[in-house]
Amino acid sequence: MAVQKLKEDVYSVGAIHWDRPVFDELVELPKGTSYNSYIIKGSEKTALLDTVDPEKTYELMRNLDTLGIEKLDYIVAHHAEQDHSGSIPDVLKRYPEAKVVTNAKCKGFLLDMIDVKEDDFIVVKDGDTLDLGNKHLKFIFTPWVHWPETMISHLEEDKIIFTCDFFGSHLATSRLFGPKDEMLIYEGAKHYYAEIMMPFRNHIKKHIAKIESLDFDMICPSHGCAYKNPTFIIDVYKDWVSDRMDNEVLIPYISMHGSTKKAVEYLGDTLMEYGIDVKLFNISEVPVGEIAMALVNDATIVFGTPFVLAGAHPSIASLAYLANALRPKAKFASIVASYEWGGKAVDHITGMLGNLKVDIIDPVLIKGEPKESDYKALDKLAQTIYEKHKSLGLVE
Numbered sequence: 001m002a003v004q005k006l007k008e009d010v011y012s013v014g015a016i017h018w019d020r021p022v023f024d025e026l027v028e029l030p031k032g033t034s035y036n037s038y039i040i041k042g043s044e045k046t047a048l049l050d051t052v053d054p055e056k057t058y059e060l061m062r063n064l065d066t067l068g069i070e071k072l073d074y075i076v077a078h079h080a081e082q083d084h085s086g087s088i089p090d091v092l093k094r095y096p097e098a099k100v101v102t103n104a105k106c107k108g109f110l111l112d113m114i115d116v117k118e119d120d121f122i123v124v125k126d127g128d129t130l131d132l133g134n135k136h137l138k139f140i141f142t143p144w145v146h147w148p149e150t151m152i153s154h155l156e157e158d159k160i161i162f163t164c165d166f167f168g169s170h171l172a173t174s175r176l177f178g179p180k181d182e183m184l185i186y187e188g189a190k191h192y193y194a195e196i197m198m199p200f201r202n203h204i205k206k207h208i209a210k211i212e213s214l215d216f217d218m219i220c221p222s223h224g225c226a227y228k229n230p231t232f233i234i235d236v237y238k239d240w241v242s243d244r245m246d247n248e249v250l251i252p253y254i255s256m257h258g259s260t261k262k263a264v265e266y267l268g269d270t271l272m273e274y275g276i277d278v279k280l281f282n283i284s285e286v287p288v289g290e291i292a293m294a295l296v297n298d299a300t301i302v303f304g305t306p307f308v309l310a311g312a313h314p315s316i317a318s319l320a321y322l323a324n325a326l327r328p329k330a331k332f333a334s335i336v337a338s339y340e341w342g343g344k345a346v347d348h349i350t351g352m353l354g355n356l357k358v359d360i361i362d363p364v365l366i367k368g369e370p371k372e373s374d375y376k377a378l379d380k381l382a383q384t385i386y387e388k389h390k391s392l393g394l395v396e
């Protein structure tokens, strides 16, 4: 990423990873990602806020050259994960006088994970301020966005908050403040929230309240876009972490010979007739990120699976495991399962949803090709979902 000026003596010096396909070997990155890192040149001291993934260290170094940074006093580590901390050892080699400024928990993690020494650190507490001369950086602890040590900082004079993963998006873009199409910004942020932040929504609610008491007009995360209009990202986050749900049913399914597919498509059509939105995803074709995004606000999830080896299809079982880990706010769940000689697919799926606060609606089990009685059972399932949504005021 070319150096970009944010405000007087505040620059973005991170790296764009245009072609990274996957993060944590789990989250697909259809639009790449970035590791945003920032330089603040105070009248007395210079600070680097977070570094970049080790694979992109050369790009960070080149940007520090471009800015002519000959002396670095501080490297602020908001979060220990290596996509932000991985270049710290190389930066310390280049600027041996620099100190890593972080909290005690993050220091412990960094000592475990990267090549740093005990005396490389300055440890700060919640509310402490780093004096750079004419600029001051205040630290605010925001644990569990998304590790227990995460914190943000507030550059008080310039009204910027640096939030690291919090409010991030996996989006490679040459425009630090995002592409012209706002929908791309929204989707990038929602994808990131769904797969990284959603399990921590109760923590996030509290952190947003804390952040709103600060005086700022710019949010600079360490992935994807920065925001000159902080209200945009704060408002969408408030919605995602709230208890508000969409009148929508997510139906992730897989079908081996077409019976499950026929059944869930019929269910989807019937729900639409009730005025309920549907997202019907064949999970062998659709990226997991699309499904995770639907989990953010959907009120109901219906898993569609054939029986395989006496249980659910392994791909649906894997998705149920992920949905349980992401802890979406859905209130209802059910299963449409196709079988021939029996098994325990329903128990298998429901047994994996322990983190979800869902009422399980009676599943529909179909022997072979769906028949008249099966379509009636699917009608009943659709009607029950309609009544449940109505009880929450989601549908007329």
Ligand code: FEO
Pocket: 079, 081, 082, 083, 084, 146, 165, 222, 223
């Ligand atoms: Fe972007 Fe949790 O690291």
